[in-house]
Amino acid sequence: MADSKPNDTPPLDRWRFDALVAGAEKLWGLEAIARALNVSVDKARRLAREPSVPIYRPIGAGSYFAFRSELDAWLHGESFRRSQRSAAK
Numbered sequence: 001m002a003d004s005k006p007n008d009t010p011p012l013d014r015w016r017f018d019a020l021v022a023g024a025e026k027l028w029g030l031e032a033i034a035r036a037l038n039v040s041v042d043k044a045r046r047l048a049r050e051p052s053v054p055i056y057r058p059i060g061a062g063s064y065f066a067f068r069s070e071l072d073a074w075l076h077g078e079s080f081r082r083s084q085r086s087a088a089k
Contacts (some may be wrong), residue, residue, distance in 0.1 A: 025068045033066045037075070 027033050033055060034044035044064075048055040054070035057063070 027066045027068060027071075028063060030064050033064060033071070036066070036068055036071055 027036055030041045030044045030048070033048075034041045037044060037047070039047070044055070047053045048057065048064055052074070054074050055064055055066045057065075
């Protein structure tokens with residue numbers, strides 16, 4: 001029997017599955033991620049440090065990557081949260 005190790009991978013839902021099977025959905029490097037988010041590379045680097053932002057950097061790797069569908073879902077969630085905070089004022 002294999003050793004059980006904790007799994008840090010998010011659960012596989014329909015959006016993550018779509019991102020995994022669609023090769024063009026994977027964005028490699030901060031430049032590509034920044035273009036997809038329409039922000040500077042420095043801003044993308046800062047966002048990558050936030051645990052809630054779906055930008056990944058594997059341990060020991062020099063490159064970041066992200067899935068376009070996860071970034072889109074995150075952006076839509078951020079827009080919704082901002083609108084809710086504005087409405088509450």
